Amino acid sequence: MIAKDLYNHLEQDFRLSICDDDWSEMQMSSYITEQYQQRYMGLVTDNSDKIDYVYTAVFPSAEVIGKIISDNRKNVLLFLHHPMDFDINRMPVFTDIPLKTLKTFKERNISIYNLHAPLDANGKFSTTCNFAAALGIEMTGEFYKYHKVKIGVIGKTSYKIIGELQKRFENAVGHSVKLYQYGDATINGDKVALVAGGGNDANIYPFLRDMGINTYLTGIARKVEAYPPSVEAHSAAKECEINIIAGTHYSTEKFACIKMVEFFAQFGVPGEFVPGIPCMEDI
CATH class of the missing domain: 3.40.1390.30 (NIF3 (NGG1p interacting factor 3)-like)
Known part of the structure; x- marks a missing residue:
């Protein structure tokens, strides 16, 4: 082409x-x-x-x-x-x-x-939308503006307990994920929120609490004392009683790049996704 x-x-x-x-x-x-x-x-x-x-x-x-x-x-x-x-x-x-x-x-x-x-902007080929799809989560709304576009997804899950959703997450990415249980083990109202990649932002958690959401899935959630924003994010999640499940930067964003092979195929250009290696220290 x-x-x-x-x-x-x-x-x-x-x-x-x-x-x-x-x-x-x-x-x-x-x-x-x-x-x-x-x-x-x-x-x-x-x-x-x-x-x-x-x-x-x-x-x-x-x-x-x-x-x-x-x-x-x-x-x-x-x-x-x-x-x-x-x-x-x-x-x-x-x-x-x-x-x-x-x-x-x-x-x-x-x-x-x-x-x-x-x-990252929500859409058919986007990072968070395809992350949600890989976990069987049905998108019902969006939130969190970044570089002028919304990248966060609010969705409905069939799982009732965070441990069950954690297992589904692990099956999707092919490795262990980390749960920070700051809230109830029951997923409130079957609703969850997701931001693929580096989505551990302290400003997110009060919004989720006000939306009645107690479970948040993202990529990077490592708490590093020398990096104040990560400490602030965990403090906000704990205060708002929001559970965090983290699955690494790479693994939560790979689904969009896999999907992009279809984008190029529609124009007659063949291709393939090249896997990388998740950095488990992200979580």
């Missing part, structure tokens, strides 16, 4: 014009498009006039990059939810794609496209 046509579909379908984002911590080089350096969304590197295959991934981790290079394809698009790799154990937690990788990508006609806030 002609690359510009595919990028136009992404631009329009994900409404980049109504979003903003900020990846100013990225190292900007001659490989990065001028447009991306201005708005931090869309085409990161422009290395091919046509796209024959697409890889989707949550982060540009070493595993993801290694898979793409070893496949030895050309005229490829790497679609990323984040333009930088993430590890909560490092400082800074986000790190750049190595320049040598960007050089290799240019030589092999591998372009990079990034949608962070636009993919």
